[in-house]
Amino acid sequence: MIERTRVVVAGAGPVGGVLAYRLAEMGIDVVLIEPTHYPAEDMRASTFHPPTLSMMQELGVLDELLADGLKAPVYQYRNRRSGHVISLDLGDIADLTPYPFRLQCEQYKLARILTARLANHKHGRVLFQHRLLSYEQDADGVTVHVETPLAIDHFRCDYLIGADGASSTVRKWLDIEFDGFTYPERFLTLSTAYPIHEHYEGLANVSYMSDAQEWCVLLRVPKLWRVLVPSQLDESETDLLSDAKKTAVFAGLVPDGEAIETYHRTLYRVHQRVARNFRRGRVVLVGDAAHLNNPLGGFGMNSGIHDAWNLSTKLGEIMLGGGDAEALLDHYERQRRTIANEFVQAQTIKNKQAMEAPAGDGPSPQELKMDELAADLDMRRHYMAQQAMLHSLEREAEIA
Numbered sequence: 437m438i439e440r441t442r443v444v445v446a447g448a449g450p451v452g453g454v455l456a457y458r459l460a461e462m463g464i465d466v467v468l469i470e471p472t473h474y475p476a477e478d479m480r481a482s483t484f485h486p487p488t489l490s491m492m493q494e495l496g497v498l499d500e501l502l503a504d505g506l507k508a509p510v511y512q513y514r515n516r517r518s519g520h521v522i523s524l525d526l527g528d529i530a531d532l533t534p535y536p537f538r539l540q541c542e543q544y545k546l547a548r549i550l551t552a553r554l555a556n557h558k559h560g561r562v563l564f565q566h567r568l569l570s571y572e573q574d575a576d577g578v579t580v581h582v583e584t585p586l587a588i589d590h591f592r593c594d595y596l597i598g599a600d601g602a603s604s605t606v607r608k609w610l611d612i613e614f615d616g617f618t619y620p621e622r623f624l625t626l627s628t629a630y631p632i633h634e635h636y637e638g639l640a641n642v643s644y645m646s647d648a649q650e651w652c653v654l655l656r657v658p659k660l661w662r663v664l665v666p667s668q669l670d671e672s673e674t675d676l677l678s679d680a681k682k683t684a685v686f687a688g689l690v691p692d693g694e695a696i697e698t699y700h701r702t703l704y705r706v707h708q709r710v711a712r713n714f715r716r717g718r719v720v721l722v723g724d725a726a727h728l729n730n731p732l733g734g735f736g737m738n739s740g741i742h743d744a745w746n747l748s749t750k751l752g753e754i755m756l757g758g759g760d761a762e763a764l765l766d767h768y769e770r771q772r773r774t775i776a777n778e779f780v781q782a783q784t785i786k787n788k789q790a791m792e793a794p795a796g797d798g799p800s801p802q803e804l805k806m807d808e809l810a811a812d813l814d815m816r817r818h819y820m821a822q823q824a825m826l827h828s829l830e831r832e833a834e835i836a
């Protein structure tokens with residue numbers, strides 16, 4: 437039997453969750469399929485930028501997220517060698533956003549809120565333990581084949597959305613090139629309940645520590661500190677996940693690295709890639725399925741949510757307002773692919789270079805730039821609005 441719905445979204449990560457729930461809220465029938473049992477407690481994104489918080493407010497989930505997160509109105513750049521600290525306060529751009537802070541909240545919390553809401557929605561269904569296998573499209577719709585624990589199920593829909601992450605099956609079946617590169621080093625994240633902030637005066641909840649030897653990012657979420665460091669090229673996976681590595685990383689941050697107990701240790705390959713097309717016909721890509729970037733700046737999930745926002749608006753215009761589907765979906769691709777290339781790729785590559793402060797005694801180029809920002813309010817406001825992704829959405833609106 438083939439089940440009929442209007443939209444199938446593959447992948448219940450934060451991006452698929454936002455897209456599916458927003459469509460259901462518009463009154464469009466949607467089925468969200470996800471191979472796992474439940475959104476996994478995953479230590480990837482933890483930073484929500486101000487414009488994403490505005491979207492969450494419009495979606496009606498902001499209060500729940502705020503209750504589950506930690507506000508970070510200030511973020512810092514610290515030089516591990518010199519101890520030099522520069523603090524940037526989003527209060528300086530409080531006239532540009534109702535939310536002048538980053539919210540530190542793990543991405544799985546959003547995925548869980550949205551799947552719970554969707555499961556009780558009259559226009560939504562969430563099917564865990566359902567994996568998209570393949571699909572065919574024709575002029576009138578898409579037929580989707582889904583593996584479940586008991587059988588292969590089939591759905592017929594107007595649109596299939598691939599929100600199925602970095603190794604997207606939807607992208608692979610479309611045979612779309614994923615242009616870009618993969619960094620040779622991997623990124624290691626370690627999390628601990630240890631109060632790292634007690635060892636640094638005024639440590640902000642988001643702190644970037646540049647260094648020629650080993651840069652590091654310290655990110656606080658409600659119950660944990662997360663530490664992100666790059667691997668050295670000769671370190672094996674076993675070395676990187678070992679207690680010796682854990683002790684060495686924390687010994688550079690607090691007096692007794694050995695005593696630190698970790699809650700998670702995860703290793704990631706890091707890519708800079710953008711799909712050559714974001715759609716073919718009635719099948720459309722969003723989030724990590726469409727673009728990947730390093731996590732410095734916290735743009736991956738946020739830009740994926742911005743894709744979902746843009747696309748759900750256009751699907752609403754098509755399905756509820758009789759809008760021109762070809763024109764609107766092409767517009768989605770032009771807008772969001774341009775932002776992925778011009779802003780997300782370019783800025784994350786620069787952000788990573790800034791962390792790799794050159795060796796030597798003098799101030800690094802990053803420190804000199806930050807000193808200039810600290811001294812000039814207009815420059816600082818411009819920089820913060822850019823890093824808060826406000827400019828990328830203004831630019832998106834300009835793309836015809």
Ligand SMILES: Cc1cc2nc3c(=O)[nH]c(=O)nc-3n(C[C@H](O)[C@H](O)[C@H](O)COP(=O)(O)OP(=O)(O)OC[C@H]3O[C@@H](n4cnc5c(N)ncnc54)[C@H](O)[C@@H]3O)c2cc1C
Binds near residue numbers: 448481569605724733
């Ligand atoms: C260390 C690290 C830190 C990061 N920090 C940040 C940050 O602070 N801020 C930020 O914005 N971004 C950050 N990112 C990036 C962010 O995690 C991703 O951009 C984000 O998870 C993308 O969301 P998504 O929903 O597109 O994909 P995912 O979260 O990967 O979700 C994809 C979903 O699709 C499902 N799926 C897979 N195959 C199928 C299939 N065949 N059928 C159906 N479903 C399928 C998966 O099970 C998964 O649930 C970070 C990344 C890393 C590695």
